[in-house]
Amino acid sequence: MQTNKRINGIIIGLAGLILLILVGLVFYMFQGTTSASQAAQAQAAVDSLFTDESHNYLNPEYSKEKLATTQKQIKKVGFLDRSNYQSQVQQAEKLYQGLSDLDQVFEGNQIKDRGVAIPKLADLAVKVGVDQALLEQQSQNLEGIAQTGTGQDLKSLYQDVTNLIDAKAGVMEQVKALPEINDDFDSLSQAAQAVANFSDTYANYLKQGLYKDVQDQLNQYGQKVGQMIVEYPTALDQNPNLLDLLKNTPSLALGLKDSQYEKHLQVSLTFDDGPNDEFTPQLLDVMNKYGVKGTFFLMGAYVDEYPEMTKRIVDEGHYLGNHTYNHFDLHDLTDEEVKTQFEWTNMAIEEATGTRPKMYRMPFGGGGERVYNLMADSGMESILWNLDSLDWKTQDRDMIVEEVMNDLQEHSLILMHDTNQATVDAIDILIPKLQEMGYEFVSPLDIDFELRYFPE
Numbered sequence: 001m002q003t004n005k006r007i008n009g010i011i012i013g014l015a016g017l018i019l020l021i022l023v024g025l026v027f028y029m030f031q032g033t034t035s036a037s038q039a040a041q042a043q044a045a046v047d048s049l050f051t052d053e054s055h056n057y058l059n060p061e062y063s064k065e066k067l068a069t070t071q072k073q074i075k076k077v078g079f080l081d082r083s084n085y086q087s088q089v090q091q092a093e094k095l096y097q098g099l100s101d102l103d104q105v106f107e108g109n110q111i112k113d114r115g116v117a118i119p120k121l122a123d124l125a126v127k128v129g130v131d132q133a134l135l136e137q138q139s140q141n142l143e144g145i146a147q148t149g150t151g152q153d154l155k156s157l158y159q160d161v162t163n164l165i166d167a168k169a170g171v172m173e174q175v176k177a178l179p180e181i182n183d184d185f186d187s188l189s190q191a192a193q194a195v196a197n198f199s200d201t202y203a204n205y206l207k208q209g210l211y212k213d214v215q216d217q218l219n220q221y222g223q224k225v226g227q228m229i230v231e232y233p234t235a236l237d238q239n240p241n242l243l244d245l246l247k248n249t250p251s252l253a254l255g256l257k258d259s260q261y262e263k264h265l266q267v268s269l270t271f272d273d274g275p276n277d278e279f280t281p282q283l284l285d286v287m288n289k290y291g292v293k294g295t296f297f298l299m300g301a302y303v304d305e306y307p308e309m310t311k312r313i314v315d316e317g318h319y320l321g322n323h324t325y326n327h328f329d330l331h332d333l334t335d336e337e338v339k340t341q342f343e344w345t346n347m348a349i350e351e352a353t354g355t356r357p358k359m360y361r362m363p364f365g366g367g368g369e370r371v372y373n374l375m376a377d378s379g380m381e382s383i384l385w386n387l388d389s390l391d392w393k394t395q396d397r398d399m400i401v402e403e404v405m406n407d408l409q410e411h412s413l414i415l416m417h418d419t420n421q422a423t424v425d426a427i428d429i430l431i432p433k434l435q436e437m438g439y440e441f442v443s444p445l446d447i448d449f450e451l452r453y454f455p456e
């Protein structure tokens with residue numbers, strides 16, 4: 001009986017084991033393998049996380065919800081096949097994490113979308129003065145890439161950002177390495193030179209927001225150096241070059257504030273070849289908006305055509321100049337003809353406004369000493385310029401603005417023309433910029449710059 005019982009026990013145990021194996025087999029057949037339709041659904045769910053079949057680009061609509069839905073689909077797949085789908089999902093999660101991390105580099109700006117990321121990066125690169133050609137090449141490489149990046153692209157984006165940050169850290173180190181400030185004239189002069197060199201070398205960087213703390217550091221240092229130099233009696237009077245250096249280096253110029261050497265910024269806006277009824281009124285409107293006065297060098301022929309526009313210029317407080325009647329090249333005219341060109345114009349202006357202009361400008365700036373001498377008794381002053389906006393040539397708003405800003409001096413007499421829309425648009429940008437910089441808008445007769453004729 002004992003033996004039978006034991007045998008029974010073994011049989012029951014074996015049966016249980018066989019049952020377990022059978023159940024396991026059934027489970028394996030139903031759960032471990034995957035039907036074709038389950039596989040297709042799971043793959044579709046995984047694919048929906050990307051924009052391309054090779055899974056190089058993350059779907060911009062990738063989200064935690066979308067991820068959860070995909071995970072659900074994968075769970076329906078036989079467990080033996082799951083890891084394949086799981087690893088594809090992990091690829092998506094990695095890409096997402098990478099892009100999110102990059103977002104943080106850009107202080108939370110949304111750059112997951114590739115279309116946003118590249119201009120942002122380009123923008124940042126321009127700000128820190130990265131080579132334009134390189135940047136263009138980079139944009140071309142990225143052209144045609146879907147909204148989000150591949151791991152490879154990400155890597156290079158990271159590298160770019162890292163480089164930008166490293167570059168800035170390097171510049172910051174440079175500014176902190178400026179010589180220690182000692183209160184003796186020679187070392188102060190050397191420190192001033194060091195500031196000027198630094199500003200020169202890093203001019204492109206310092207303009208930009210990313211480098212603001214570098215600029216702050218430089219300003220602090222430069223202001224102190226400037227102030228200490230000003231405190232040396234007569235030092236600047238005896239060192240005009242050093243004074244120029246201080247005036248022309250913004251951070252050093254901070255130290256001149258409230259001293260007798262403080263920079264006195266002046267600008268004269270002059271517009272030739274009008275008046276007309278299209279651009280002249282627009283220019284007047286823009287200048288009125290900012291409350292500044294400009295000078296119009298008028299052609300007599302157009303004054304006769306637009307006497308009311310001529311009167312409006314005077315009525316609104318602007319200055320008038322004589323730019324001859326027909327704008328001939330004065331080299332081609334006899335002495336008598338030159339005088340007639342100016343006299344006819346004065347008559348036209350007087351008829352339209354009741355006043356005679358106090359200035360004249362030679363067409364094309366040409367005529368030289370001969371014309372200057374011919375006009376010596378006219379009671380008018382010859383006015384030329386030290387800054388050609390090239391508006392007549394470029395006829396492009398941004399190029400005009402750039403030309404003026406690049407050539408700007410302490411006393412800038414600017415040549416422009418009220419004959420094209422780009423000038424009007426540029427003036428609308430330039431006036432507030434100049435005002436912000438502290439420029440005073442003056443008549444060419446009051447500016448601290450004199451050029452009566454170009455040597456010929």
Ligand SMILES: [Zn+2]
Nearest residue numbers: 272273363364
């Ligand atoms: Zn002209």
